[in-house]
Amino acid sequence: MSKYEQLATELKAQIHQGVWQAGDKLPSLRQTAIDSGLSLMTVLNAYQLLESQGVITAREKSGYFVAPQHETLSYPQHHDRMYLSDKLDINEFVFSVLQSSKQAGVVPFGSAFPDPAMFPQQALSRSLVKATQKMSATFAADNLPPGNLGLRKAISQRYAKYGMSVAPDEILITSGAMEALNLSLEMLTEQGDWVVVESPAFYGALQAIERLKLRAIAVATDPQQGIDLEALADVLEQYPVKACWLMSQHQNPLGCTLSDTNKQKLYQLLQQHDVSLIEDDVYQELYSNGTGNRPVKAYDSDGRVLHCGSFSKSLIAGYRVGWVAAGIHASKMQRLQLMSTLSTSAPMQLAIAEFIQSMQYERHLKRLRKQLHDRKTAIYTLLRQALPDTVKVNFTPGGYFLWLELPEHVDATNLYYQAIEQGISIAPGSLFSTEKQYHHYMRMNASFECTDKIRIAVRDLSKLIRQMI
Numbered sequence: 404m405s406k407y408e409q410l411a412t413e414l415k416a417q418i419h420q421g422v423w424q425a426g427d428k429l430p431s432l433r434q435t436a437i438d439s440g441l442s443l444m445t446v447l448n449a450y451q452l453l454e455s456q457g458v459i460t461a462r463e464k465s466g467y468f469v470a471p472q473h474e475t476l477s478y479p480q481h482h483d484r485m486y487l488s489d490k491l492d493i494n495e496f497v498f499s500v501l502q503s504s505k506q507a508g509v510v511p512f513g514s515a516f517p518d519p520a521m522f523p524q525q526a527l528s529r530s531l532v533k534a535t536q537k538m539s540a541t542f543a544a545d546n547l548p549p550g551n552l553g554l555r556k557a558i559s560q561r562y563a564k565y566g567m568s569v570a571p572d573e574i575l576i577t578s579g580a581m582e583a584l585n586l587s588l589e590m591l592t593e594q595g596d597w598v599v600v601e602s603p604a605f606y607g608a609l610q611a612i613e614r615l616k617l618r619a620i621a622v623a624t625d626p627q628q629g630i631d632l633e634a635l636a637d638v639l640e641q642y643p644v645k646a647c648w649l650m651s652q653h654q655n656p657l658g659c660t661l662s663d664t665n666k667q668k669l670y671q672l673l674q675q676h677d678v679s680l681i682e683d684d685v686y687q688e689l690y691s692n693g694t695g696n697r698p699v700k701a702y703d704s705d706g707r708v709l710h711c712g713s714f715s716k717s718l719i720a721g722y723r724v725g726w727v728a729a730g731i732h733a734s735k736m737q738r739l740q741l742m743s744t745l746s747t748s749a750p751m752q753l754a755i756a757e758f759i760q761s762m763q764y765e766r767h768l769k770r771l772r773k774q775l776h777d778r779k780t781a782i783y784t785l786l787r788q789a790l791p792d793t794v795k796v797n798f799t800p801g802g803y804f805l806w807l808e809l810p811e812h813v814d815a816t817n818l819y820y821q822a823i824e825q826g827i828s829i830a831p832g833s834l835f836s837t838e839k840q841y842h843h844y845m846r847m848n849a850s851f852e853c854t855d856k857i858r859i860a861v862r863d864l865s866k867l868i869r870q871m872i
């Protein structure tokens with residue numbers, strides 16, 4: 404073992420022993436070099452190795468901090484590899500949970516949107532004013548499907564930042580990612596077809612499957628590693644699957660991201676079985692370290708991936724602007740949109756195009772990623788202090804969700820009803836289940852600043868969980 408690997412191993416052992424805990428700042432490179440008698444370069448290599456392993460994180464101009472440690476949830480021992488459902492029945496429950504979480508004053512740990520206080524509302528309003536002042540008499544027609552050219556070019560240039568070549572012609576602007584995802588599913592399937600989702604899955608996918616009277620196969624998904632590719636291979640072998648609706652990055656609700664190798668393998672599997680992928684990638688920009696990851700779409704050589712993105716999570720939720728890079732399906736998707744919603748609101752498209760073109764987006768994203776990481780770490784730390792070890796908290800880099808596994812006898816839907824009485828919403832695991840398999844799990848939105856109100860809410864929620872245990 405080289406000297407830097409040795410140092411990394413020692414530091415890792417100290418972290419496991421609790422010498423340094425999640426959120427603690429490690430001694431500076433210089434200090435560690437002095438203490439250990441090693442060179443600055445050796446210490447730097449050790450820290451970088453730990454960073455690449457997700458054990459510590461670097462914060463610009465602040466140093467290195469201990470990342471929340473990996474907690475093993477009960478997957479895969481307790482989970483089936485696939486769940487088949489002929490008919491989903493989730494819409495009513497999702498609707499009632501979302502309605503009650505919207506009540507004024509409720510602490511929205513159950514919400515899927517990041518804290519709106521982080522959105523650059525005022526700058527966007529200025530962009531909206533500027534954009535509408537410049538609108539031509541023909542603006543409505545100019546922004547019909549596939550949508551505003553300036554915005555499609557800006558999105559195309561963001562793909563280029565990830566080393567991907569996606570032409571503006573391939574992109575269709577939609578009313579949020581939800582329209583992109585729904586149109587994609589509608590285009591690829593007919594009533595009764597099989598569709599693969601993750602287990603657990605984003606409830607929007609389950610709702611769409613229910614609405615279109617499709618059949619779902621939920622494939623086991625590891626809270627850290629992502630979808631089980633062997634299980635998926637078996638499913639594709641055994642069933643005439645028409646489409647997969649998956650999240651390869653910052654999966655909702657787990658937060659996991661597939662490795663590059665597994666993304667490539669996933670794509671090869673789809674090619675082998677001639678199945679299209681609806682890739683839901685609405686959290687793509689919300690990575691917390693490095694320069695972000697490329698989606699499965701990056702490996703798409705034959706246009707079978709419909710990559711759905713959104714500005715709802717990374718810029719502004721209320722404008723309802725998303726898109727799909729639809730590959731070989733691009734022109735069919737345009738026709739489908741024309742027949743359903745006609746087009747996305749033109750002023751909203753123009754405002755976001757104006758905001759991105761004025762170079763403010765990148766600066767905003769940089770700040771947002773850091774804020775989200777810090778807030779998620781802080782809420783994780785509060786939870787860990789308040790909850791017993793029998794509750795596992797899944798922490799993943801990027802995004803803003805925490806996925807909690809409660810002891811098996813604790814019903815998270817019951818917890819949800821009790822918590823809402825106390826003015827706190829959570830997203831119970833059954834929202835993400837095809838067959839009620841996640842009754843003792845819950846998702847928590849950790850994008851909020853740790854104010855007194857949030858601290859009290861975490862304390863009260865933890866107390867409720869302890870009582871139910």
Ligand SMILES: Cc1ncc(COP(=O)(O)O)c(C=O)c1O
Nearest residue numbers: 515579580581605655713715725
């Ligand atoms: C995984 C996932 N996909 C899609 C959406 C919908 O995104 P949009 O608001 O852009 O329609 C959400 C919103 O919560 C989401 O969490």
